[in-house]
Amino acid sequence: MNLTLKIWRQKSPKDKGRLVTYMAKGISPDMSFLEMLDTINRDLILKGDDPVAFEHDCREGICGSCGFMVSGQAHGPLKGTTVCQLHMRHFTDGDTLVLEPWRAKAFPIIKDLVVDRSALDRIIIAGGFVSVDTGSAPEANALLTPKDNAEIAMDAAACIGCGACVASCKNASAMLFVGAKVSQLALLPQGQPERERRALSLVTSMDDAGFGNCTNESECEAACPKEISVRNIARLNREFLRASFSHPAK
Amino acid sequence: MSWFTKALKSSVGKKFVLGLTGLALVGFLIEHLVGNLLLYKGADSFNGYAHMLESSELILPAELGLLALFLVHIVLAITVTVGNKSARPEVYSMYASKGGRTLASKTMIYTGILIFVFLVLHLVHFRFGVQSLDAEGRRNLYAAVLALFRSPVYVAWYVLAVCLVGLHVSHGFQSALRSIGVNHPKYAPALEALSLLFGFLFAIGFSSFALWAHFFKGGS
Structure with missing residues (x-):
């Protein structure tokens, strides 16, 4: 699959930030969304560019670390799924996807897709x-x-x-x-x-x-x-x- | 700050009062719709009903109460909306619903503003504008209704406005109930259906007066 990604890039909390376009080529439909981003980042690192910052931990949908907007929807278009468990087979070859961080006054952006x-x-x-006092289990x-x-x-x-x-x-x-x-x-x-x-x-x-x-x-x-x-x-x-x-x- | 002020100033407290006033206004709309049905019975019944209301000792406290309900509802709605806008200073460049939002829910503040404009005009036309008397010496509201709805432009504006009232209530009623904590799997679907029903009833019911006056009474 080949995709066009418009990703929010923001160097620091004070940076203005902007959407930057990347081409994701040869993406396997079996990849998770974060694995797709890993391939983008690998290419960026090989070119000497700054990789896209995004939060993740378990990649099993249970830790709550990951999350950003995929084309205007939190965690992407699938219901009941975190973005780490969202797989590329749910998209179509040639799609253009817009990736943005959570936006809220209470969630200031730290970098790219990572918010506080x-x-x-x-x-x-x-x-x-x-509040539980220590001691033997009741x-x-x-x-x-x-x-x-x-x-x-x-x-x-x-x-x-x-x-x-x-x-x-x-x-x-x-x-x-x-x-x-x-x-x-x-x-x-x-x-x-x-x-x-x-x-x-x-x-x-x-x-x-x-x-x-x-x-x-x-x-x-x-x-x-x-x-x-x-x-x-x-x-x-x-x-x-x-x-x-x-x-x-x- | 006292516990009471603190509770009222909280996000939950503001929505609680917004919901309560909204429910009370739905109650007023039901009464208003039922009362207006007397238009179909004729001038004597309608003017008599209006005269009975206006000559009651309770009319002043009732109108002041209604005014307070509207003012509190409007001020809180604006306060909540301003707070909500400031909670997301930078908007998304792209946003798509995943299934929760409806036309009614996402336009509440806009329908609310238009309803307020309609309300002011409605009061100017019917509450304060009608001075002519009928044969019994009562304000001739029946004739005023027919005269006003002679204009197709006014009929169109009125129908649009009451449809917006219906749209507002179709989300507002169920939203108000949730804001005051009323929601249970046993009866929530019934209340959501009732909310839609109220919306349709107000839109169709109030529209019918304008359409009936224009098309069947010829404004005469």
């Missing part, structure tokens, strides 16, 4: 966890969990924090990410002691980071590689409002 997603980490630090059957709740919590916990929800949302909102993090713990007994504080802290941290507001378009759900449901956003709204009225802090 530490705003998501700061949201988790604000309370997206369960007896497993001591914590009773309804099966249905465990299933919904597990679906929410599938979020890999890639940032595609923010990237695809026209408002650059992080509500799906925060909704998933609040839901996965609000539905389990382990999450109860910090439930209210967590909902309040995560929303405050999200707002402070400069993410936009949710306008319920569900584009985030459509773009999420883990297909996290927007019902988690409704749950986040409930959790936040409930916590606002009932949390002891004034």
Whole structure:
């Protein structure tokens, strides 16, 4: 396959950046998208040029490291797939693809297709966890969990924090990410002691980071590689409002 | 900052109030549509209904309440939109939906602005513009409706405006419910269908008055 790639090149956070055209020749349909970029980078390095910077780690769709816009769609045209698991057979010989980084005020560009997603980490630090004292593990059957709740919590916990929800949302909102993090713990007994504080802290941290507001378009759900449901956003709204009225802090 | 102010100023709080006011305005639209159906019954019924409303002691608090609902809804919608624009200072050179967005959802602020313009004109024409009285000494709104809809341009503008109201509500109703936390696999599909139904009802229902007046009553 031969493809034309228009890739966002930006040397540093302060650089203006621009789309640069590259020709990808002799691409195997069995390659992953990142492997295709690897071949582009090999050629660039051999020519003495700066390779295209993009984030990646597991290349199995589970770590949440990779992600950029492929012709205007987060992680490319396939649903429920990260860009590392997107294969070139889904494109047609002769296609022109535009590769851009996630764009959001809260995700400043570091270089080329790499953005700083530490705003998501700061949201988790604000309370997206369960405080557990060290010691021996408790007896497993001591914590009773309804099966249905465990299933919904597990679906929410599938979020890999890639940032595609923010990237695809026209408002650059992080509500799906925060909704998933609040839901996965609000539905389990382990999450109860910090439930209210967590909902309040995560929303405050999200707002402070400069993410936009949710306008319920569900584009985030459509773009999420883990297909996290927007019902988690409704749950986040409930959790936040409930916590606002009932949390002891004034 | 008190817990209440903090909650209202948060992104979730703003959307909660935006949703609540939107739902209340849908309630008003239902009442307005049902009341306007009296046009089909004739001048006496329609003018009598309008007179009953206007002479009620509750009309002033009701109108002030409506004004507050509209103002809060509009101010919050603008605030949220401005915040959303600043959350993505640099736009994509190419963007394509993966399936979530609809025509209604992506045009909410634009349909909202046009509805506001329509609302102002609507109030100027019908709330403050009609002074002539009928034989019973009531404001002759029935005659005013027929006179205004004699103009095909006004009919076209009115039909366009109420179709925009329908488009706005078709996304707004379900969006408002989600913003206040109402969403469950058991009933979410029914509420989404209801949202579309409201959109169609408002578009077709209000359009019918203009088309009926123009084509069947000849504006006379």
